[in-house]
Amino acid sequence: xxxxxxxxxxxxxLVGASVPIIGAARGAAEEARPTLKKYxxxxxYGPDGKLDAAKAKAxxxxxxxxxxxxxxxxxxxxxxxxxxxxxxxFLEVGMxxxxxxxxxxxxxxxxxxxxxxxxMIPEHYHVxxxxxxxxxxxxxxxxGTDYFGSEGEPTPGADDIIPPSHKDCAKARHVVLKGPGExxxxxxxxxxxxxxxxxxxxxxxxxxxxxDMAALRFSHPQIKL
Numbered sequence: 001x002x003x004x005x006x007x008x009x010x011x012x013x014l015v016g017a018s019v020p021i022i023g024a025a026r027g028a029a030e031e032a033r034p035t036l037k038k039y040x041x042x043x044x045y046g047p048d049g050k051l052d053a054a055k056a057k058a059x060x061x062x063x064x065x066x067x068x069x070x071x072x073x074x075x076x077x078x079x080x081x082x083x084x085x086x087x088x089x090f091l092e093v094g095m096x097x098x099x100x101x102x103x104x105x106x107x108x109x110x111x112x113x114x115x116x117x118x119x120m121i122p123e124h125y126h127v128x129x130x131x132x133x134x135x136x137x138x139x140x141x142x143x144g145t146d147y148f149g150s151e152g153e154p155t156p157g158a159d160d161i162i163p164p165s166h167k168d169c170a171k172a173r174h175v176v177l178k179g180p181g182e183x184x185x186x187x188x189x190x191x192x193x194x195x196x197x198x199x200x201x202x203x204x205x206x207x208x209x210x211x212d213m214a215a216l217r218f219s220h221p222q223i224k225l
Contacts, residue, residue, distance in 0.1 A: 036066055036117060036201065044090045051090055056082040060096045060114045063201045067143035074098065085122055086224030092163045093120050104132070104210045111206040113139075115146070115197035120163055123149065123170045123194040123219040132215055134189035137208030145179045145198030151191045161196060169219045170194065192219060 039059060046052050057080065064071050074080065080098045084090040096114040103109070115121070126135035139148070147161055152174035162170050172192045178184055186193060195204070213225070 035199075037062060039091060039116075041089060041091045044084075045088070049088065051082065051084045051088075051094075053082050056084075056090065056094070057096065059116060063114060063116060063203070066200075067203055069143060069203055074100075083225070085218075085220075087122075087165060087220070087222060089165060091116065091119060093122050093165055095119065095121050099211070102211050104212075107132075107210045109137075109206070109208040109211050111208065111211070113195075113202070113204040113206060115144075115195065115202040115204070117197055117199050117201045118163075119201070120166070120196040121194055122223060123166060123172055123192050125190055125192045125217050125219075126212075126215050127190055127217055129212060129215045132210055132212045135209050135211055135215065136186060136189060137206055138183060138185040139178075139195075140183050140205045140207075141178045141180055142203045142205055143180055144200045144202035145177055146202040146204055147175055147177050147196040147198070148184045149173065149175045149194040149196070150186070151188070151193075163196070166194070166220060169221070171219060 037059075044052055044055050044059070060082070061071055061075075063069075064075075075098065080096065082094070082096045084094045087093050094116070098112050100110040100112070101108070102111075113121070128134050139146070149158070149162070149170070149172040151172050154173040155175040158173040158175045159167070161175055162173070170192075172194055176184065177198070195202070216225075
């Protein structure tokens with residue numbers, strides 16, 4: 001590991017990692033807004049125990065309406081997908097997303113992410129493969145707030161943000177909170193990272209190099225896609 005990489009890890013591998021997370025004024029401002037509909041985890045599962053994609057998508061459409069995000073026709077197609085990562089804890093660990101473009105030849109990606117209140121994209125990282133270099137990415141928060149966890153110096157209070165399913169396996173404990181118009185960049189290749197929405201959920205645009213599913217690794221041993 002080079003000296004530059006060590007310095008980046010010590011300060012946190014996400015650019016813009018200087019904002020404290022505990023007692024942020026942004027969180028107080030969110031609480032003054034109307035609240036979203038509250039769900040129970042079982043609301044999203046059928047008798048067979050599988051995630052009901054239609055019910056999950058309906059909750060994300062409500063999130064879009066709450067934030068006045070346009071529900072474009074493409075978001076009513078199969079290109080708009082939902083995941084619970086095989087853990088059966090959709091409200092804790094889950095997401096919706098769409099890849100508008102994922103171009104291997106020219107090496108770029110445009111991706112929107114939706115997170116319900118308190119919902120986490122589980123800790124993961126992107127490795128080098130014979131086909132691609134490690135994925136590099138940045139995120140623009142469009143609506144709501146989003147906690148971004150990365151490797152680096154642990155942030156006080158980080159353990160209170162990480163959900164129960166990840167307490168024992170998450171290694172990224174340097175956490176920043178970002179709101180609308182703020183950008184976070186993954187600075188160190190192959191470093192572990194995660195996201196978790198604030199109390200009003202989050203709508204986030206990701207720009208990145210090509211996303212290769214074969215290069216994706218998760219910290220939680222039971223995650224399945």
